[in-house]
Structure formats: C-alpha cells, structure tokens
Amino acid sequence: MNATGKKRKKLNLNVDVHHLARVEGHGNIKVRVADGVLAEARWEIVETPRFFEVMLKGKHYATAGILTARICGICSVGHCLASVRATEDAFGIAVPQPAARLRLLAKHGETLQSHVLHLFFLAAPDFLGLPSAIPLVESKPDVFSLAARLKGLGNRICDVVAGRSLHPVSIQVGGMAKLPDKHLLRELKFQLERAIDDLGSTVELLRTFEIPDFQRETEFVSLKAERDYPFIGGRLLSTDGAEAAESDYRAMTNEYVTEDNTSKWCKLSRRSFAVGALARLNNNYHRLHPKARVAAVEFDLTPVCHNPFMNNVAQLVECVHVVHDSIRIIDELLDAPSDGTMAEVKPKAGRGVAAVEVPRGILYHEYEYDDRGRIVRANCIIPTTQNNANIHHDLSALVEQFAVEGMTDQRLELLCSMLVRAYDPCISCSVH
Amino acid sequence: MRHLNIDQKRPRIAVFDFTGCEGCQLQLANKEETLGAFLSAIEVVNFREASSAAGDDYEVALIDGAISRPDEIPRIEAIRRQAKLLVAMGSCACFGGVHKLKNACDLDEANREVYGDCPKETIPTMAIGDVVPVDLRILGCPPTKDEIERVVQHLVWDLPLPSYGYPVCVQCKQRYTVCRFDVGELCLGPITRAGCNAPCPAGGLGCWGCRGPAQIPNYEEFFDLAGQRGFARQEIDERLGFFGGFEEVI
Numbered sequence: 231m232n233a234t235g236k237k238r239k240k241l242n243l244n245v246d247v248h249h250l251a252r253v254e255g256h257g258n259i260k261v262r263v264a265d266g267v268l269a270e271a272r273w274e275i276v277e278t279p280r281f282f283e284v285m286l287k288g289k290h291y292a293t294a295g296i297l298t299a300r301i302c303g304i305c306s307v308g309h310c311l312a313s314v315r316a317t318e319d320a321f322g323i324a325v326p327q328p329a330a331r332l333r334l335l336a337k338h339g340e341t342l343q344s345h346v347l348h349l350f351f352l353a354a355p356d357f358l359g360l361p362s363a364i365p366l367v368e369s370k371p372d373v374f375s376l377a378a379r380l381k382g383l384g385n386r387i388c389d390v391v392a393g394r395s396l397h398p399v400s401i402q403v404g405g406m407a408k409l410p411d412k413h414l415l416r417e418l419k420f421q422l423e424r425a426i427d428d429l430g431s432t433v434e435l436l437r438t439f440e441i442p443d444f445q446r447e448t449e450f451v452s453l454k455a456e457r458d459y460p461f462i463g464g465r466l467l468s469t470d471g472a473e474a475a476e477s478d479y480r481a482m483t484n485e486y487v488t489e490d491n492t493s494k495w496c497k498l499s500r501r502s503f504a505v506g507a508l509a510r511l512n513n514n515y516h517r518l519h520p521k522a523r524v525a526a527v528e529f530d531l532t533p534v535c536h537n538p539f540m541n542n543v544a545q546l547v548e549c550v551h552v553v554h555d556s557i558r559i560i561d562e563l564l565d566a567p568s569d570g571t572m573a574e575v576k577p578k579a580g581r582g583v584a585a586v587e588v589p590r591g592i593l594y595h596e597y598e599y600d601d602r603g604r605i606v607r608a609n610c611i612i613p614t615t616q617n618n619a620n621i622h623h624d625l626s627a628l629v630e631q632f633a634v635e636g637m638t639d640q641r642l643e644l645l646c647s648m649l650v651r652a653y654d655p656c657i658s659c660s661v662h
Numbered sequence: 663m664r665h666l667n668i669d670q671k672r673p674r675i676a677v678f679d680f681t682g683c684e685g686c687q688l689q690l691a692n693k694e695e696t697l698g699a700f701l702s703a704i705e706v707v708n709f710r711e712a713s714s715a716a717g718d719d720y721e722v723a724l725i726d727g728a729i730s731r732p733d734e735i736p737r738i739e740a741i742r743r744q745a746k747l748l749v750a751m752g753s754c755a756c757f758g759g760v761h762k763l764k765n766a767c768d769l770d771e772a773n774r775e776v777y778g779d780c781p782k783e784t785i786p787t788m789a790i791g792d793v794v795p796v797d798l799r800i801l802g803c804p805p806t807k808d809e810i811e812r813v814v815q816h817l818v819w820d821l822p823l824p825s826y827g828y829p830v831c832v833q834c835k836q837r838y839t840v841c842r843f844d845v846g847e848l849c850l851g852p853i854t855r856a857g858c859n860a861p862c863p864a865g866g867l868g869c870w871g872c873r874g875p876a877q878i879p880n881y882e883e884f885f886d887l888a889g890q891r892g893f894a895r896q897e898i899d900e901r902l903g904f905f906g907g908f909e910e911v912i
Binding site: 281300351398489 | 680681709713714734775
C-alpha cells in the first residue's frame with residue numbers, strides 16, 4: 231500500500247543465495263522481481279575449475295578410470311564405468327558376460343545410494359520444514375533408520391562388487407578384477423528382498439510431500455532402451471525426437487562456454503534440455519520393472535512429465551527398479567558358471583566413446599589413444615553440465631508463475647532452492 | 663547424550679569444501695550402521711552439503727579439498743582464525759591430491775584448451791598445509807569413515823588417535839590378500855602408510871599410495887624390488903606422483 235492506501239504496491243522480490251546448501255558443489259541463485267516484473271533469474275556455477283581433461287593427456291589407459299573416478303565422490307562408480315568403457319571402445323574389447331552383469335549391479339548400487347542420499351538427506355528436509363536430515367535422528371528415528379538402511383544397502387552392493395563404494399577399485403579396462411564370493415551375493419540378495427518393504431515405506435513418506443505444481447515444456451535426453459531400462463551404452467534419444475549413436479554424443483550435447491559460469495552449458499533442439507531420472511523415465515517408461523511402474527502410478531507419474539520437481543519421484547521409482555533388477559542380476563550370477571571376468575587388453579591407437587546413465591543423467595567420456603595406450607585427447611560431458619541451462623531457464627518460468635501477491639522473499643528462495651535441488655545437481659562434477 | 667551418567671562433550675564441528683570431488687564429505691554420511699550415533703556425538707554447526715543451517719561458532723573445522731583458486735586462500739585463512747582444531751581430510755587437503763597433476767601443465771594453455779576464449783581463474787594446486795597450519799590429517803582417497811570416527815572419539819572421550827607407522831603390506835597380510843607383485847602388478851603397498859585396511863589390493867588393484875609414505879619408508883629396497891620385477895622408473899614415478907604424497911622421493 232502506498233501512503234494514501236488507495237493504490238496497491240507493486241510486487242518487489244529479491245533472492246540472493248550464495249553457495250546453495252544441500253547440493254553437491256558451489257552454485258548461486260539470483261532472482262529479482264521489480265514492480266511486479268521479472269528483472270533477473272539466474273543460476274550461476276562458481277565451482278573451482280579442475281582441468282581433468284588436461285590432466286588425462288599422456289596418461290596410461292590403466293590410470294584413466296582411477297583418475298576420472300575422482301571427478302565425483304557421489305558418482306565415482308559411474309565415472310569409472312564410463313572411462314573403462316570408452317577405453318574398451320577404443321581398443322575394440324568386449325567384456326565377458328559375468329563382468330557386464332557385475333558392472334550393471336555396481337551401477338545399480340550407486341544409483342540406489344545416490345538417489346536415497348538425495349531424497350532423504352538433500353531434498354526431504356525442504357518438505358519436512360527442516361534445515362537438514364540430522365534432526366531426524368532424534369525426532370523421527372524410524373525415518374532416519376529407513377534412509378540409513380537403504381543407503382547402506384546401495385553402498386554394500388558397491389563394496390561387494392566394485393571393492394569399495396567410493397572410488398571403486400575392481401572396475402578395470404577389460405572387465406572386473408574379481409568375482410565376488412557367492413555367499414556375499416546371496417547375502418546381498420537377502421538384503422535386497424528385505425529392502426522392498428523399506429521402499430514401500432519410502433513411497434508412503436513421499437506421498438505426504440507437497441510437490442510444487444509447476445510445468446515447463448522441456449526436451450529430455452537419455453539412453454534409449456533396446457530391451458531393458460538402459461544404464462550402460464546404447465543409442466541416445468530425446469523426447470523431441472532427436473536420436474544419435476553413442477559415438478555421436480557431441481550432436482546431442484552441443485557444449486558451449488559462458489562468461490559467468492565455470493561449468494559449460496549445453497543445448498539441443500531448444501535452448502536447453504534436461505537429463506536425469508525423469509528424462510530416463512520419460513523416454514523409457516515401459517521398460518521399467520513392473521513394480522517400479524506401480525510406484526510411478528501412485529504419484530500419477532507418466533510420460534512425458536514436464537514438472538522438474540517430479541525428478542524426486544522419478545528417483546524413487548528408479549530405486550524400486552534397481553532393487554528388483556539387482557535381485558535378477560544376482561540370480562543370473564549365482565546360476566552362471568564362474569567364468570573369467572577379464573578380457574585380454576591390447577592397447578591400440580584410436581578413439582573410443584562411452585555413454586553411461588549415472589544417477590543425475592547421461593555421462594559421456596571420450597578418449598583418443600596413441601599406439602602405446604596413452605591418452606592423446608580426452609573429453610568428458612557431465613549430466614549437470616547438460617542440466618545447468620535448463621535449471622537456469624526453469625528459474626525464470628518458476629518465478630514468473632509464483633511471483634504473485636502474497637509471495638515473500640523467503641518463500642521464493644525456498645521454492646527456487648527446491649527447484650535446483652530437484653535436479654540433484656553435482657556441481658563439482660560439472661566443473662571437472 | 664549421556665553415557666554412564668556422564669554428560670559428554672559434543673564438539674561443534676564445521677565441514678568446508680575446496681577443490682575436490684566432495685567424496686570425503688560423503689564419507690561422513692556413509693557407514694550407515696553407526697551414522698545415527700556418529701551424528702548424535704557431534705554438533706554440526708556448518709556443513710553446506712548436508713544442511714542449510716550455517717553457523718560460525720565452530721571449534722573443529724574438517725577441510726575437504728585442495729587450494730587451486732585465489733579466492734580459496736582468504737576463505738581458508740578465515741576458517742583457520744575461527745577453528746581451534748583444523749583437520750585436513752583426504753588426499754586433496756593433505757597433499758593436494760590428484761589436482762596436483764595439473765601443476766605439470768601450462769595453466770594458460772590448459773585454460774585455452776578447456777574454456778577457449780573465456781579463461782577461468784586458476785592457480786597451481788596446493789595442499790591446505792601449504793597455506794595455513796594444519797592440526798590433524800586424516801589420510802586417504804577416500805579416508806575411511808572408521809578413521810573419521812576415531813578422530814571424533816578422540817575429541818569426545820579423549821581416546822588416543824589412530825596412528826599407523828607401518829606400510830599397507832601389513833594389512834594385506836592380515837586379510838590374506840594375494841600380493842599384487844605376485845600377480846605381476848606394481849603396488850606401492852610396501853612404502854605407503856597403512857590404516858585403510860588395504861581395500862585396493864583385495865579388490866584387485868595394486869596400491870596407488872593415496873595415504874602417502876609410511877613412517878620410515880624403505881625406498882631403496884622398494885625401488886630394487888620393483889626394478890627386479892620389471893617395472894620402469896617412469897611408471898613408478900608416475901604412480902608416486904598421482905596423489906601428491908610422495909614428493910620427497912620423486
């Protein structure tokens with residue numbers, strides 16, 4: 231109200247978040263609404279650049295997976311897998327069947343660990359009105375132990391299959407360095423079967439969350455299912471109809487440098503696109519495990535869903551998928567003869583590309599090798615790098631929808647923060 | 663929380679990240695079977711990756727990552743002024759970690775290669791201890807949650823800090839792991855400080871020395887052994903340089 235009280239005051243809003251909390255890495259949100267008009271809505275990446283692609287030059291092929299795992303603590307299994315697969319592509323190596331199964335199992339372990347970490351520890355506090363998940367230890371011990379059990383199971387799978395959950399050791403060029411003992415696989419299967427009830431409780435919990443009603447038409451990019459819900463290798467697909475071979479990943483990413491960000495940005499058919507659980511689900515819904523589709527239906531999540539906040543739900547649906555699929559893989563491993571898990575590795579000059587669906591979306595590694603098996607040139611394109619432009623453009627649309635009478639700086643800050651968190655950004659990854 | 667009717671100290675802890683993968687922070691949330699008890703034993707005052715509550719009245723600062731951009735220097739200096747105890751957590755904080763590999767490159771050229779005409783600010787990578795005094799180091803890439811818990815137990819109950827003078831080889835023997843040299847691979851286990859419980863050799867990978875040198879590393883014997891097994895000095899030096907912990911010998 232102005233002094234006379236007759237004219238309504240125009241809406242003015244300011245959001246300035248420096249180093250957003252509960253995301254991996256360092257990003258800022260800046261929003262300004264002046265006199266009811268959106269003046270600025272920005273998502274800025276200010277993470278320290280690390281130059282991994284330069285560090286990879288001259289490195290021996292056996293070093294690449296160990297080094298690139300260090301791009302990201304949360305998805306180190308995914309980076310290591312993309313790295314060894316790119317090298318195997320360059321050298322023309324096909325990994326033995328048991329190794330392929332073990333890799334997918336490790337991938338599933340990481341997906342479960344990462345999604346549960348995001349859902350309970352990064353995203354849930356906003357919906358529960360808490361600064362973090364830590365108070366749950368005292369206030370809701372059953373919810374806390376539910377999260378701890380599921381996350382612990384994800385890590386346990388990686389420990390057994392990849393030798394360690396964080397920075398794996400057994401995923402190597404040619405296959406897997408060891409086959410886990412069968413009794414450990416049986417124990418994992420037992421724990422996975424018990425986790426099905428825990429996932430049911432998680433569905434119940436998420437159904438109590440009020441997911442903001444926001445849509446912005448978006449292009450979604452992921453691997454394309456050939457037979458199974460895709461995680462490791464294959465063709466690339468977008469909901470706008472773009473399709474490419476794994477080796478043509480550059481046509482699907484179109485990475486470019488911006489002045490204000492240490493992360494690059496990407497575009498495809500529109501000025502931005504999205505990757506991640508929601509993109510995978512939008513493109514491959516019918517390849518989900520039937521039980522995972524049941525979970526999706528509980529939230530009315532069907533393709534193509536354009537609400538980015540539903541990425542949280544898509545992650546939960548994928549948790550259901552990977553738990554059921556892990557049981558299938560373990561059954562196959564237990565039935566199969568204990569064949570070798572390593573193919574012979576002979577370096578040769580050439581180029582190799584790998585696309586792997588890591589928790590936050592599709593990840594690409596490309597290496598060019600000389601004939602001694604040393605890297606001449608490397609390129610890594612990270613899921614969050616692909617999402618950054620989309621987050622930025624979502625912010626404008628979100629503010630335009632919600633900057634109405636009654637909105638406060640504090641509530642808008644929470645909404646904007648929740649939007650960014652819904653993408654589960656891995657910012658240090660995106661600035662590798 | 664009370665044990666044996668005694669009120670225990672709850673150290674006020676903050677966690678800060680610099681140049682790195684943030685995996686050390688992730689380790690804080692791992693080892694789920696003791697996570698509730700771990701979080702109850704401490705007061706988390708500032709931990710951006712896990713909480714939107716941010717306080718400045720911390721006593722203990724856990725530092726994840728190395729220093730590789732000018733703005734990180736005043737930031738770590740301010741943390742040093744506040745913290746009674748500053749803990750470098752992981753290989754990046756302790757030695758500079760894999761990020762030191764970029765120091766071998768021309769940084770202007772590296773910038774051009776990655777960012778073209780929009781270069782970003784960067785400086786040669788330094789360990790935290792190169793910039794401010796460090797009180798405690800938790801080694802490893804990643805450090806084990808066990809060791810992080812031991813530091814917290816030291817702060818809460820004055821239990822002795824873990825100390826491993828001996829090399830990784832000892833822990834391989836303790837868990838009956840086949841020696842990586844015996845399967846024809848290079849391994850830095852004979853000279854690297856133990857405490858990790860040797861997960862890499864057990865998982866089929868020779869040690870890469872992420873924890874730096876053992877207390878009294880026998881370099882001479884190690885180079886002799888590796889030479890006899892046919893490994894060239896270049897390969898050994900590349901591995902010694904990987905995590906930045908062996909600068910004294912390369």
